[in-house]
Amino acid sequence: MLPNIVPGLKARMRVKLRHVRGAQTRQFVKVVxxxxxxxxxxxxxxxxxxxxxxxxxxEEIRKRMSSVKHKILVLSGKGGVGKSTxxxxxxxxxxxxxxxxxxxxxxxxCGPSIPKVMGLEGEQIHQSGSGWSPVYVEDNxxxxxxxxxxxxxxxxxxxxxxxxxxxxxxxxxxxDWGEVDFLLVDTPPGTSDEHISIVQYLSGSGVDGAxxxxxxxxxxxxxxxxxxxxxxxxxxPVLGVVENMSGFxxxxxxxxxxxxxPTTGGAEKMAQDMAVPFLGKLPLDPRIGKCxxxxxxxxxxVPDSPAAKAYSEIIHxxxxxxxxxx
Amino acid sequence: ESNFEKNSQLIQGTSxxxxxxxxPGVKHVILVLSGKGGVGKSTxxxxxxLSLVEDGxxxxxxxxxxxxxxxxxxxxxxxxxxHQCDEGWVPVFVDxxxxxxxxxxxxxxxxxxxxxxxxxxxxxxxxxxxLTDVVWxxLDYLIIDTPPGTSDEHISVVESLRGLKPEGAVLVTTPQGVSLDDVRREVTFCRKARxPVLGMVENMSGYxxxxxxxxxxxxxxxGGEALAKETSVPFLGRVPLDTxxxxxxxxxxxxxxxxxxxxxxxxxxxxxxxxxxxxxEGSASNSVEERxxxxxxxxx
Numbered sequence: 001m002l003p004n005i006v007p008g009l010k011a012r013m014r015v016k017l018r019h020v021r022g023a024q025t026r027q028f029v030k031v032v033x034x035x036x037x038x039x040x041x042x043x044x045x046x047x048x049x050x051x052x053x054x055x056x057x058x059e060e061i062r063k064r065m066s067s068v069k070h071k072i073l074v075l076s077g078k079g080g081v082g083k084s085t086x087x088x089x090x091x092x093x094x095x096x097x098x099x100x101x102x103x104x105x106x107x108x109x110c111g112p113s114i115p116k117v118m119g120l121e122g123e124q125i126h127q128s129g130s131g132w133s134p135v136y137v138e139d140n141x142x143x144x145x146x147x148x149x150x151x152x153x154x155x156x157x158x159x160x161x162x163x164x165x166x167x168x169x170x171x172x173x174x175x176d177w178g179e180v181d182f183l184l185v186d187t188p189p190g191t192s193d194e195h196i197s198i199v200q201y202l203s204g205s206g207v208d209g210a211x212x213x214x215x216x217x218x219x220x221x222x223x224x225x226x227x228x229x230x231x232x233x234x235x236x237p238v239l240g241v242v243e244n245m246s247g248f249x250x251x252x253x254x255x256x257x258x259x260x261x262p263t264t265g266g267a268e269k270m271a272q273d274m275a276v277p278f279l280g281k282l283p284l285d286p287r288i289g290k291c292x293x294x295x296x297x298x299x300x301x302v303p304d305s306p307a308a309k310a311y312s313e314i315i316h317x318x319x320x321x322x323x324x325x326x
Numbered sequence: 327e328s329n330f331e332k333n334s335q336l337i338q339g340t341s342x343x344x345x346x347x348x349x350p351g352v353k354h355v356i357l358v359l360s361g362k363g364g365v366g367k368s369t370x371x372x373x374x375x376l377s378l379v380e381d382g383x384x385x386x387x388x389x390x391x392x393x394x395x396x397x398x399x400x401x402x403x404x405x406x407x408x409h410q411c412d413e414g415w416v417p418v419f420v421d422x423x424x425x426x427x428x429x430x431x432x433x434x435x436x437x438x439x440x441x442x443x444x445x446x447x448x449x450x451x452x453x454x455x456x457l458t459d460v461v462w463x464x465l466d467y468l469i470i471d472t473p474p475g476t477s478d479e480h481i482s483v484v485e486s487l488r489g490l491k492p493e494g495a496v497l498v499t500t501p502q503g504v505s506l507d508d509v510r511r512e513v514t515f516c517r518k519a520r521x522p523v524l525g526m527v528e529n530m531s532g533y534x535x536x537x538x539x540x541x542x543x544x545x546x547x548x549g550g551e552a553l554a555k556e557t558s559v560p561f562l563g564r565v566p567l568d569t570x571x572x573x574x575x576x577x578x579x580x581x582x583x584x585x586x587x588x589x590x591x592x593x594x595x596x597x598x599x600x601x602x603x604x605x606x607e608g609s610a611s612n613s614v615e616e617r618x619x620x621x622x623x624x625x626x
Contacts, residue, residue, distance in 0.1 A: 077393070077394050077441075078363065078364060078394060079362065079363010079364040079365075079394070079473070079474045080362060080363040080364010080365055080474075080500075080505075081363075081364055084504070109477075110361070110474075110475035110476045110477050110508075110511070111361050111362060111363070111474060111475055111508040111511070113504050113507070113508070116503065116504055116507060117504065153507060153510055153511075154510055154511065154513070154514045155511065155514070156361075156476050156511035156512070156514040156515045156518070157476065157511075158335055158476045158477070158480075158481060158515055158518065159335050159476075159477060160335050160446045160450075160477065160478050160481060161445050161446025161447070161449075161477070161478055162446065163335060164477065188363075188474070188475060189363045189364075189393075189394060189473070189474060190393040190394060190473065191393045191441045191442060191443045192393055192443070192444060192445065192446070192449065192478075193445050193446055193477075193478075195443075196443060196445060215364075217572065217576055218399070218576050218577075219368075219396050219399055219400065219575075219576065220364075222394075222396070222399060222438060223393075223394040223396070225438065225439040226393070226394070226438075226439060226440065226441040226442070227441065228439070229439050229440060229441040230441040230443055233441065233443060234443075248533070248542075248544065250535040250537065250538060250540055250542065251540070251542060252535065252538050252540040253535065253537050253538035253540065255535070255537040255538070257533075257535060257536060257537070257569065258569070259533060259544070259567060259569060259572070260572065261569065261572060261573055261576060263573070263576040263577060264576075274439070284544060286542060286543065286544045286545070286546075289502050289504075289544065289545050289546060290502075290546065292502070292503075292504055293502055293503035293504060293546065
């Protein structure tokens with residue numbers, strides 16, 4: 001393309017140059033202008049190629065995602081509020097109905113917690129003709145995470161944004177999920193590469209929305225408000241906010257303490273202020289953390305606890321929301 | 327070497343910025359890292375900074391958690407604006423005597439709900455600006471609070487600081503397995519980046535019920551110490567979950583006295599350990615004494 005344009009341009013430039021005053025100026029223009037032109041053309045070509053390849057990826061992903069009915073992103077601006085814990089238990093909750101196919105995609109590339117929390121540490125991914133095979137927890141519950149690509153627990157993924165985006169694209173395009181009713185995507189905290197990319201790559205496929213997790217204290221709510229702003233900016237519906245670690249009942253004296261105090265009204269008030277639905281509160285039960293470390297489902301281990309009941313209510317509300325919309 | 331080791335994007339070798347031009351008045355740079363989110367990095371960074379100021383040092387806190395900047399809120403300076411001077415950006419001072427300076431993206435926002443939706447390259451540019459364009463002046467310590475992970479922010483800070491030889495990193499973890507897994511990876515990051523690990527702190531290590539004094543290990547227990555041993559890094563101490571500290575920093579208020587806060591006492595001990603390692607034994611000017619209420623950062 002470029003060689004064909006240049007001779008014609010050269011002729012036109014020669015004509016224009018005759019009108020430029022001063023031999024030195026003409027010399028300057030002769031040297032600088034072609035260089036600048038080539039640089040600009042290369043940059044334009046790069047941008048066009050990138051845009052085309054992004055569109056191509058979005059289209060490929062749309063095809064792959066056509067067998068996935070509902071997609072839910074689990075977000076938080078804040079780290080350590082229980083996104084992975086919630087994603088895993090939401091998955092177990094949805095998958096308790098054996099007729100439902102559930103999948104979990106972990107795009108926390110630097111800190112993948114899903115394999116541990118779902119009891120899949122040490123598992124490996126296999127490739128087949130139809131793509132990468134996810135790892136199955138149950139027949140109807142599949143998982144994909146960068147954790148399965150690491151050979152040892154000390155392996156650190158020290159990658160800048162573009163490389164992380166590349167892996168996210170691969171996860172969406174190359175994993176053979178099959179027919180899935182619910183795809184849950186666990187994300188790292190923040191509003192950066194991973195979040196921009198997942199929304200961009202799924203833009204052709206339709207996302208039901210995002211569940212935003214927070215703890216009650218203001219230092220968490222500050223970051224979560226930003227996350228909700230992010231959702232608005234990228235037109236991602238907010239299915240609702242969940243307040244995790246909402247209260248702790250002392251096992252000895254049975255009095256409730258607010259360890260992460262809701263000094264500014266907690267998540268319920270924040271949700272009201274930001275005009276997003278509030279899905280419910282989950283109390284802090286030390287057995288939840290323990291189950292996560294052991295890769296077990298708290299919902300099956302301690303089904304009669306207040307926390308398990310609270311989880312079930314929230315899961316049920318989300319199910320209703322998704323089924324109503326489609 | 328696994329594939330991931332070979333693919334690490336940390337560039338080994340010399341600094342991309344000349345050392346003398348970078349942070350000329352800063353004596354010691356400490357990074358506060360964790361692989362895991364929500365373990366208390368920002369709380370630890372700010373409380374350590376406050377403890378160092380009380381010990382008579384001049385301290386700066388640089389918040390490179392660009393998307394989720396918590397430092398200004400924890401120091402009670404949320405909503406402040408940055409000013410420019412001839413030499414560059416002037417940091418926000420927490421106290422009238424200007425012994426504690428802060429820089430954060432939070433000061434660049436018009437509204438606190440505004441999201442910073444930036445990809446890596448823009449974040450890297452901001453971090454470089456924070457290090458070169460802010461007039462930090464003469465500081466004994468610059469504490470850098472980081473977001474969780476091992477990505478753009480961490481790579482950029484480490485590569486920019488290379489010529490400066492930072493003192494090292496303090497790693498914060500909670501005792502439970504999910505946190506330890508990520509912090510183990512952060513130790514690998516420090517090794518690859520050739521940043522010395524000053525030590526590991528086990529935060530949220532037990533919760534004492536204020537009603538009956540029963541201690542419950544909400545996030546398990548002992549994991550931090552075990553990980554420190556496993557990865558051969560010094561163990562700086564355990565800090566319990568303390569609602570009194572959490573409550574007081576929630577409103578960005580000045581911290582309470584150590585008399586009523588076991589967490590604060592533990593953090594002071596961590597600071598003393600750090601000073602012993604960095605400046606030599608016995609360099610903390612007060613032994614771990616009780617902090618008084620509201621007189622901590624006054625002009626005297």
